Amino acid sequence: MMTRRFIVEPRGLASPRLKLAVPIASVIAALVVGGVFLFITGENPFAVYAKMLDAAFGTGRGFSETLVSATPLILTGVAAAIAFKMLVWNIGGEGQLLMGAVAAAGTAIWLGDGAPAVLLLPAVILAGGIGGAIWAAASAIPRVYLGTNEIITTLMLNFIALNFVNFLIFGSHSPWRDPVVATFPSGRPIAPTARLPEFFNRLDAGIFIAIVIAVAAWYLLEKTRWGFAVRIVGDSSDTARYVGISVPKKILGVFLLSGAAAGFAGGLLVSGPVGALDPRSLDLGIGFTGIIVAALARLNLVAVIPVAILIGALSNAGPSLQAIGVPAATVTMLQGAILIFAVAGEFFVRNRLRRPDRVSEPILEAGEPA
Amino acid sequence: MERINMAFTRWRVFATLLVAFALVAAACGGDDDADTAGPAQPAEVLKVAFVHVGPVADKGWSWAHDQGVQYLKAQLGDAVEITTLETISEGADSQRVFEDLAAAGNKLIFGTSFGYMDPMLAAAENFPDTVFMHATGYKTSEGMGNYFGAAEEGRYLSGMAAGAATETNLIGYVAAFPIPEVLRGINAFTLGAQEVNPDVQVQVVWTSTWFDPPKEKTAAESLLDAGADVIAMHQDSAAPGQAAEAAGAKWVGYNTDMTEFAPTAWLTAAIWNWGPIYLATAEQVIAGTWKSEAFYGNMAGGMVALAPFGDSVEQATRDLILEREAQIKDGSFSVFPDPIINQDGESQPLGDIFGMDFFVEGVIGSSSG
Numbered sequence: 001m002m003t004r005r006f007i008v009e010p011r012g013l014a015s016p017r018l019k020l021a022v023p024i025a026s027v028i029a030a031l032v033v034g035g036v037f038l039f040i041t042g043e044n045p046f047a048v049y050a051k052m053l054d055a056a057f058g059t060g061r062g063f064s065e066t067l068v069s070a071t072p073l074i075l076t077g078v079a080a081a082i083a084f085k086m087l088v089w090n091i092g093g094e095g096q097l098l099m100g101a102v103a104a105a106g107t108a109i110w111l112g113d114g115a116p117a118v119l120l121l122p123a124v125i126l127a128g129g130i131g132g133a134i135w136a137a138a139s140a141i142p143r144v145y146l147g148t149n150e151i152i153t154t155l156m157l158n159f160i161a162l163n164f165v166n167f168l169i170f171g172s173h174s175p176w177r178d179p180v181v182a183t184f185p186s187g188r189p190i191a192p193t194a195r196l197p198e199f200f201n202r203l204d205a206g207i208f209i210a211i212v213i214a215v216a217a218w219y220l221l222e223k224t225r226w227g228f229a230v231r232i233v234g235d236s237s238d239t240a241r242y243v244g245i246s247v248p249k250k251i252l253g254v255f256l257l258s259g260a261a262a263g264f265a266g267g268l269l270v271s272g273p274v275g276a277l278d279p280r281s282l283d284l285g286i287g288f289t290g291i292i293v294a295a296l297a298r299l300n301l302v303a304v305i306p307v308a309i310l311i312g313a314l315s316n317a318g319p320s321l322q323a324i325g326v327p328a329a330t331v332t333m334l335q336g337a338i339l340i341f342a343v344a345g346e347f348f349v350r351n352r353l354r355r356p357d358r359v360s361e362p363i364l365e366a367g368e369p370a
Numbered sequence: 371m372e373r374i375n376m377a378f379t380r381w382r383v384f385a386t387l388l389v390a391f392a393l394v395a396a397a398c399g400g401d402d403d404a405d406t407a408g409p410a411q412p413a414e415v416l417k418v419a420f421v422h423v424g425p426v427a428d429k430g431w432s433w434a435h436d437q438g439v440q441y442l443k444a445q446l447g448d449a450v451e452i453t454t455l456e457t458i459s460e461g462a463d464s465q466r467v468f469e470d471l472a473a474a475g476n477k478l479i480f481g482t483s484f485g486y487m488d489p490m491l492a493a494a495e496n497f498p499d500t501v502f503m504h505a506t507g508y509k510t511s512e513g514m515g516n517y518f519g520a521a522e523e524g525r526y527l528s529g530m531a532a533g534a535a536t537e538t539n540l541i542g543y544v545a546a547f548p549i550p551e552v553l554r555g556i557n558a559f560t561l562g563a564q565e566v567n568p569d570v571q572v573q574v575v576w577t578s579t580w581f582d583p584p585k586e587k588t589a590a591e592s593l594l595d596a597g598a599d600v601i602a603m604h605q606d607s608a609a610p611g612q613a614a615e616a617a618g619a620k621w622v623g624y625n626t627d628m629t630e631f632a633p634t635a636w637l638t639a640a641i642w643n644w645g646p647i648y649l650a651t652a653e654q655v656i657a658g659t660w661k662s663e664a665f666y667g668n669m670a671g672g673m674v675a676l677a678p679f680g681d682s683v684e685q686a687t688r689d690l691i692l693e694r695e696a697q698i699k700d701g702s703f704s705v706f707p708d709p710i711i712n713q714d715g716e717s718q719p720l721g722d723i724f725g726m727d728f729f730v731e732g733v734i735g736s737s738s739g
Contacts, residue, residue, distance in 0.1 A: 170547065171738065274462045
């Protein structure tokens with residue numbers, strides 16, 4: 001009884017104020033610890049943070065680049081959040097993004113210059129979503145009907161997707177490979193009519209499409225009958241079965257939607273800033289980062305949007321910090337520290353630390369006759 | 371709606387906090403600027419930036435470029451202000467990095483990896499007042515020149531050392547990407563090895579990496595397991611050499627003198643000297659005489675050289691190699707014959723070496739990766 005150690009206990013429902021305070025406190029803690037680290041390594045923390053903010057939000061070009069980076073992250077964040085919410089552990093966003101890109105670039109090349117832009121562009125982006133969904137189906141169907149572990153299958157399919165993309169560009173003369181410069185393996189540029197026009201530097205309408213998809217996914221899940229049924233499955237599959245909901249179908253649907261969201265990220269990259277099936281521009285871990293985005297957004301499909309923008313800003317700040325003399329390794333450590341603190345803060349939303357002796361009173365009250 | 375409102379409220383508070391922090395930070399940063407503005411700077415300082423794909427400490431490709439940067443700094447001193455960015459991924463997003471550098475006032479920007487080519491071309495179009503220089507590519511524009519050198523000359527000579535050293539007559543080659551630059555290197559190396567040892571074969575393994583030491587080491591080990599007793603490589607790390615050293619095999623490096631990583635295995639290497647081109651380009655930009663061109667350096671001009679020999683290279687082999695080196699420099703010997711015998715044993719025209727897409731006779735492996 002006299003121990004002064006803290007115990008960890010679930011908090012139950014956290015108040016809205018707490019849900020706000022914890023992430024802010026974690027970011028401040030991350031900045032303070034990062035600042036101490038920067039100070040020890042001989043940097044001026046204020047100058048470094050000012051540079052980070054300036055690079056990401058300070059100029060029109062900087063902010064537009066932040067949004068360019070955020071666009072695929074919103075979608076891979078939605079992919080992870082929508083699946084995790086239903087306890088579907090799809091960590092294959094990376095592979096689904098790549099296969100979405102394969103489908104999008106393939107559609108653009110197949111339909112070619114002939115098709116009018118009004119048809120071609122939507123077809124290319126849609127193909128991205130379909131490609132992602134098909135790749136997700138390769139894990140979803142065995143999960144639903146055979147009970148295989150989707151963590152393993154989605155993870156492994158990431159590597160297969162990446163090697164498939166490398167094969168299309170480096171290992172074969174596929175239609176995806178640029179035939180004009182046959183000896184330099186690179187993706188075949190898609191027709192300009194299949195590209196989203198840039199309206200501010202490299203920023204295109206992809207950011208709005210991503211936001212619309214995120215909000216639509218939120219609406220589907222929170223406001224429709226289908227979404228309601230899916231949420232019951234996520235809370236308790238036994239309850240769902242009891243009230244007559246087809247659990248396998250719901251899980252399959254969520255899995256495919258998740259894959260489609262990641263596939264849209266690939267489609268928007270191909271029809272947007274990349275413009276080809278280019279492994280070097282696509283193999284950046286955007287699918288994995290989406291899992292971090294979803295975790296920080298607490299699986300809220302709308303909160304994914306600002307979180308993706310912040311993560312995009314954080315990752316873009318790296319080269320700018322190197323330009324003011326902060327070593328590359330220090331930048332990576334700082335970025336990692338900020339992420340770890342932000343994720344760790346989530347723990348305190350769900351749990352709290354308490355001294356055991358303070359807890360004891362109500363328990364005694366309940367247990368002993370008065 | 372409640373959830374969406376909550377998310378936005380949360381975001382708004384977050385954003386407000388960030389802005390407040392920015393103002394504080396900017397205020398502090400401002401003081402800092404005032405302090406450094408004190409000492410008088412030379413009137414005309416050329417801001418020069420370098421972007422590398424790997425860490426400059428790789429002791430390979432990026433390090434060799436950074437040695438050139440140090441040379442430029444030593445020669446021009448305060449007349450240049452240099453920014454170096456390392457481990458910048460290739461691909462579409464690198465355009466942002468190049469444009470940020472141009473927007474920050476850099477008037478001369480070098481990108482030292484193949485995959486920066488199209489992003490730099492796009493950046494050059496958006497920043498016409500900035501000179502862009504791309505290494506190893508094949509595209510130029512009004513604002514972007516490119517530069518590279520005939521590594522194949524050094525490769526041929528290092529192949530001679532390898533051909534003399536092998537006892538199994540099988541040399542393993544850890545190759546990067548199936549692009550002409552790499553294929554030229556493999557072919558020149560093989561021809562050099564065959565000159566001193568007609569029975570030699572060169573087995574190629576692709577890693578699809580420029581700098582990934584564990585992967586490159588594994589590739590070297592697979593070649594050693596297959597019976598190779600000399601390892602050559604293209605990537606920026608010394609990992610294949612360390613694998614060779616551990617297996618008691620020999621090693622031909624690349625980029626820089628890497629003797630220290632595998633002193634027993636080391637034979638020699640084709641190495642780079644980038645300093646002169648960096649100095650010449652900076653001087654042209656300062657003088658306003660720079661014009662976009664495709665520059666291809668060679669051994670005679672000093673951009674490519676041969677690293678010091680390892681102890682195990684016999685004197686007779688050294689003499690032979692140095693004799694060839696002299697002939698390459700005076701132009702009396704060229705590395706690639708025309709016509710040339712390809713992998714299938716057929717004679718074919720040499721064609722444009724900048725678009726080389728085939729292997730010569732004696733190479734085992736696929737030239738398409």
